[in-house]
Amino acid sequence: MSSRTVIRGGLVVTASDEIHADVLIEDGRIAALAATGTPAAGAFAAERVVDATGKYVIPGGVDGHTHMEMPFGGTFASDTFETGTRAAAWGGTTTIVDFAVQSVGHSLREGLDAWHAKAEGNCAIDYGFHMIVSDVNQETLKEMDLLVEEGVTSFKQFMAYPGVFYSDDGQILRAMQRAAENGGLIMMHAENGIAIDVLVEQALARGETDPRHHGEVRKALLEAEATHRAIRLAQVAGAPLYVVHVSAREAVAELTRARDDGLNVFGETCPQYLFLSTDNLAEPDFEGAKYVCSTPLRPREHQAALWKGLRSNDLQVVSTDHCPFCFTGQKELGRGDFSKIPNGMPGVENRMDLLHQAVVDGHITRRRWIEIACATPARMFGLYPKKGTIAPGADADVVIYDPHAEQVISAETHHMNVDYSAYEGKRVTGRVETVFSRGEPVITEREYTGRAGHGVYTPRSTCQYLT
Numbered sequence: 001m002s003s004r005t006v007i008r009g010g011l012v013v014t015a016s017d018e019i020h021a022d023v024l025i026e027d028g029r030i031a032a033l034a035a036t037g038t039p040a041a042g043a044f045a046a047e048r049v050v051d052a053t054g055k056y057v058i059p060g061g062v063d064g065h066t067h068m069e070m071p072f073g074g075t076f077a078s079d080t081f082e083t084g085t086r087a088a089a090w091g092g093t094t095t096i097v098d099f100a101v102q103s104v105g106h107s108l109r110e111g112l113d114a115w116h117a118k119a120e121g122n123c124a125i126d127y128g129f130h131m132i133v134s135d136v137n138q139e140t141l142k143e144m145d146l147l148v149e150e151g152v153t154s155f156k157q158f159m160a161y162p163g164v165f166y167s168d169d170g171q172i173l174r175a176m177q178r179a180a181e182n183g184g185l186i187m188m189h190a191e192n193g194i195a196i197d198v199l200v201e202q203a204l205a206r207g208e209t210d211p212r213h214h215g216e217v218r219k220a221l222l223e224a225e226a227t228h229r230a231i232r233l234a235q236v237a238g239a240p241l242y243v244v245h246v247s248a249r250e251a252v253a254e255l256t257r258a259r260d261d262g263l264n265v266f267g268e269t270c271p272q273y274l275f276l277s278t279d280n281l282a283e284p285d286f287e288g289a290k291y292v293c294s295t296p297l298r299p300r301e302h303q304a305a306l307w308k309g310l311r312s313n314d315l316q317v318v319s320t321d322h323c324p325f326c327f328t329g330q331k332e333l334g335r336g337d338f339s340k341i342p343n344g345m346p347g348v349e350n351r352m353d354l355l356h357q358a359v360v361d362g363h364i365t366r367r368r369w370i371e372i373a374c375a376t377p378a379r380m381f382g383l384y385p386k387k388g389t390i391a392p393g394a395d396a397d398v399v400i401y402d403p404h405a406e407q408v409i410s411a412e413t414h415h416m417n418v419d420y421s422a423y424e425g426k427r428v429t430g431r432v433e434t435v436f437s438r439g440e441p442v443i444t445e446r447e448y449t450g451r452a453g454h455g456v457y458t459p460r461s462t463c464q465y466l467t
């Protein structure tokens with residue numbers, strides 16, 4: 001039996017259009033759109049009618065960078081796939097692409113199977129996987145081809161974290177050459193980890209142990225240097241490159257130059273770099289640990305370059321890099337030694353709202369909001385137009401968003417499994433009201449109506465953003 005929903009009277013906002021339209025959903029897909037008040041819209045018949053008058057009707061967010069249950073620094077990110085995807089839905093995100101991890105000495109297959117086991121049957125929204133490649137060897141390189149064929153079409157490498165996830169330039173070049181052949185996209189954590197480790201050792205020897213020193217040793221120049229090196233290695237390999245969590249204006253400049261030269265080089269930034277700064281890392285009583293992530297938060301002056309990059313399309317995507325660790329018992333592992341603070345911050349629930357606030361503040365337009373948070377991540381990671389837009393045939397991943405509601409972000413009210421909010425007390429205008437995932441209401445007028453196991457694994461095609 002078919003199930004139909006019609007969403008009436010809202011302003012449908014996609015990356016390309018804004019139109020007052022009624023949206024017909026049938027069997028989990030968008031069936032049709034018609035301008036509100038026209039006979040075509042009036043003819044839409046459905047069992048469920050949702051009034052969106054005065055609201056935006058937007059595609060569900062696509063968060064291309066999350067780490068549920070990720071092992072790091074002797075502990076695990078505190079959101080499971082169940083809690084993290086539920087929180088994502090509360091925040092208007094209907095697809096995540098999480099990072100499966102290859103451990104050194106193990107195959108990509110073992111890592112990917114382990115992540116499937118964590119996620120399957122537990123997710124409230126749909127999910128896909130990137131693969132973290134920690135051990136480049138002949139077997140791994142062959143496995144990359146197989147993964148691309150089965151829908152894991154992007155691979156993260158680290159120029160940071162020697163001894164853990166780190167790859168040297170030769171390993172990076174080999175993986176890039178393979179990606180150039182098999183259509184995979186290399187995602188790069190671009191920081192010079194070898195140089196950073198020297199600075200960490202020297203800082204600790206001087207007795208500089210507080211969280212703010214995390215930001216001081218992970219220098220913007222070492223992000224820019226690594227970004228430059230990754231770009232040139234990708235150019236030599238003839239492979240596209242996606243640089244994750246860009247925070248330094250000098251790194252944006254490297255991406256801009258490469259793109260001006262016509263290279264298929266892309267950049268992602270995250271809300272924490274747009275809204276927070278080294279002032280947060282310097283908060284007293286070890287509170288700065290809440291903001292320890294890598295790349296690190298930068299002095300406030302860097303934010304203008306990030307906003308400009310987002311407007312000029314030198315940066316294409318805003319993801320969260322959601323990797324939460326509780327302050328109590330997890331961040332505290334680094335008291336007396338900032339290098340032992342697990343790296344990562346919560347945010348999967350906050351991204352759509354913070355970026356809407358950026359619309360309110362005049363940093364970006366409404367359509368650009370949808371482009372950087374929904375449409376482009378879907379294209380970048382081979383999910384478009386199933387995800388990332390509202391168009392006939394697309395999955396009915398739809399958010400009814402109230403652009404006038406006021407809210408104060410707080411750990412008291414958020415749904416992420418973490419004991420603090422990085423944005424505690426921040427007032428934002430706009431709030432998610434109702435969320436559909438493949439036509440099923442996951443959030444209904446701010447009540448959770450979803451279920452663990454509704455979300456399914458979503459294989460991806462190769463990058464659809466290449467020029």
Ligand SMILES: NC(=O)NCCC(=O)O
Nearest residue numbers: 293294295321323343344
């Ligand atoms: N970003 C961060 O600090 N933690 C998550 C792992 C990564 O993305 O490098």
Ligand SMILES: [Zn+2]
Nearest residue numbers: 189244245294
């Ligand atoms: Zn990273």
Ligand SMILES: [Zn+2]
Nearest residue numbers: 065067321323
């Ligand atoms: Zn990450």
